[in-house]
Amino acid sequence: METQTQTQSNAAMKRALLLLNILLLSIGNCGGPLVMRLYFLHGGKRVWLSSWLLTAAWPIIIIPITIAYLHRRHGSTAQSSSPTKFFLMKPPLFIASAVVGILTGLDDYLYAYGVARLPVSTSALIIASQLAFTAGFAFLLVKQKFTSFSVNAVFLLTIGAAVLALHTNNDRPNGESNKEYVLGFLMTLAAAALYGFILPLVELTYKKGKQEISYALVMEYQMVMCLFATLFCTVGMLVNNDFKAIRREAREFELGEGRYYVLAVGSALIWQCFFLGAVGVIFCASSLLSGILISVLLPVTEVLAVIFYDEKFQAEKGVSLVLSLWGFISYFYGEIKQNNKKMKQTPVTEMPQVDSNPC
Numbered sequence: 557m558e559t560q561t562q563t564q565s566n567a568a569m570k571r572a573l574l575l576l577n578i579l580l581l582s583i584g585n586c587g588g589p590l591v592m593r594l595y596f597l598h599g600g601k602r603v604w605l606s607s608w609l610l611t612a613a614w615p616i617i618i619i620p621i622t623i624a625y626l627h628r629r630h631g632s633t634a635q636s637s638s639p640t641k642f643f644l645m646k647p648p649l650f651i652a653s654a655v656v657g658i659l660t661g662l663d664d665y666l667y668a669y670g671v672a673r674l675p676v677s678t679s680a681l682i683i684a685s686q687l688a689f690t691a692g693f694a695f696l697l698v699k700q701k702f703t704s705f706s707v708n709a710v711f712l713l714t715i716g717a718a719v720l721a722l723h724t725n726n727d728r729p730n731g732e733s734n735k736e737y738v739l740g741f742l743m744t745l746a747a748a749a750l751y752g753f754i755l756p757l758v759e760l761t762y763k764k765g766k767q768e769i770s771y772a773l774v775m776e777y778q779m780v781m782c783l784f785a786t787l788f789c790t791v792g793m794l795v796n797n798d799f800k801a802i803r804r805e806a807r808e809f810e811l812g813e814g815r816y817y818v819l820a821v822g823s824a825l826i827w828q829c830f831f832l833g834a835v836g837v838i839f840c841a842s843s844l845l846s847g848i849l850i851s852v853l854l855p856v857t858e859v860l861a862v863i864f865y866d867e868k869f870q871a872e873k874g875v876s877l878v879l880s881l882w883g884f885i886s887y888f889y890g891e892i893k894q895n896n897k898k899m900k901q902t903p904v905t906e907m908p909q910v911d912s913n914p915c
């Protein structure tokens with residue numbers, strides 16, 4: 557039975573980990589689309605290469621996995637009979653993360669297609685519909701319970717996205733056919749639906765994976781998922797001759813050859829923050845919170861697009877930003893209220909639910 561001090565330190569640890577993952581998700585969700593769009597704005601044309609870059613930096617995650625392993629090894633007592641394992645993942649969770657990875661690879665292509673064909677503001681708007689899909693699938697797959705606060709948050713964030721739609725009537729980029737624009741729109745909508753399914757699916761696999769989930773395991777999950785997504789996109793790149801085109805495209809890139817490669821590597825690293833942040837928030841909280849954060853950050857991406865790409869700041873973007881923040885505050889207020897209620901109901905010797913999953 558845990559002491560109250562242990563319980564409190566677990567809760568503090570979990571809160572710190574949640575904040576860290578929110579930070580990672582914010583960096584990836586705001587920086588990723590901007591860097592990806594920069595590639596297309598200055599002469600980049602390869603959609604499969606862009607989708608490949610979303611997950612290709614997966615080997616970087618071996619660094620924190622190694623640190624977690626050394627930490628475990630250091631902490632294991634001399635009497636323990638079995639040696640500390642480098643990888644904790646067992647076959648059921650490996651298979652689950654590989655399947656999620658292949659779905660993520662498909663989502664990457666759909667998403668990158670949208671970023672290639674639509675202005676950042678428009679693709680961000682369509683991606684905001686993802687929250688409605690996430691909420692629906694979370695209800696079906698993991699029996700997510702909704703409070704009046706979370707329903708209010710989903711409603712406000714969806715309205716915030718719809719408000720953004722008001723200014724997209726004439727934003728088809730010059731030289732792009734109507735067919736390409738519509739296809740970009742549909743592909744992005746498909747990406748929103750698919751990712752809205754993937755987030756609760758990750759939560760479901762954590763629950764049904766037949767092993768206790770720790771943050772070290774979450775990092776392994778992220779690595780396997782990104783590895784399989786990258787394999788999926790590698791096939792697309794090979795079929796499309798994208799690997800052969802890289803050198804030519806780099807030479808002709810408007811910002812210069814060196815910057816082409818810096819952009820590619822930077823983009824891959826920023827997207828790792830997005831994926832680790834997303835699966836980390838699911839571990840520390842829920843897939844619904846992951847979806848809410850992605851939606852809240854979209855107007856922030858819009859504002860950054862205004863600053864960096866000189867896109868116009870119409871009143872709708874301001875209204876959308878306010879609605880998103882309101883939705884977000886509503887969600888957190890509800891969570892805090894519910895947690896306080898739970899704490900009051902839980903006797904000291906029992907662990908409240910928020911603490912039952914030490915990181």
Ligand SMILES: Nc1nc2[nH]cnc2c(=O)[nH]1
Nearest residue numbers: 663667683747748751850
């Ligand atoms: N569908 C979807 N795919 C992504 N890939 C990276 N970010 C996103 C996102 O927000 N939605």
